Amino acid sequence: MATDVLAKEGISGLRVEVLAKRCGVTKGSFYWHFKDRQALLDAVLERWRAGRIRDIEKTTAVQPGHEREQLHYAIEVYGASRNRKGMSIELAIRDWARRDANAAGVVESVDLYRLECTRRLFTASGMSDSEAKSRSLLLYACVFGLSLMHYDGFDNNLLEIKQRIAQRIVET
Known part of the structure; x- marks a missing residue:
């Protein structure tokens, strides 16, 4: 619920009052789960961080010997998926990080x-x-x-363009 509101x-x-109301609980019940608003914010950041780490892993x-294929897959997954909710959460976290040192530290650790x-995949595929x-x-x-971009009208064959971009990034 909190990440949806954040997005x-x-x-x-x-805000505690707003979230408690949306969850259908009292403020007292909310404070049973979180010591204070900061504890809630810390939990939101930790959930985001853990989810991003699981995702990238x-x-x-x-398997050794398939690093380039996996790099292409990573580009496809991250480049082809236009998950608006996920991107909204990512942008909200990054906006938060512009103003909050703790959030900035979490974002930096994820980045x-x-x-x-991906550096490990590139080096395993033979790059310096x-x-x-x-x-x-x-x-x-x-x-x-x-x-972040809206480019659907740029070309009729965006899939081919994305494949050429991926090829340039991955190949030596």
């Missing part, structure tokens, strides 16, 4: 983990560490950038 209203929507898990997982780092950053800049 729609931002951090300002995460699933997306980058690979670094994402980059490290510096090349793997630059490709990891390029991969995420591309997929996050595409997820």
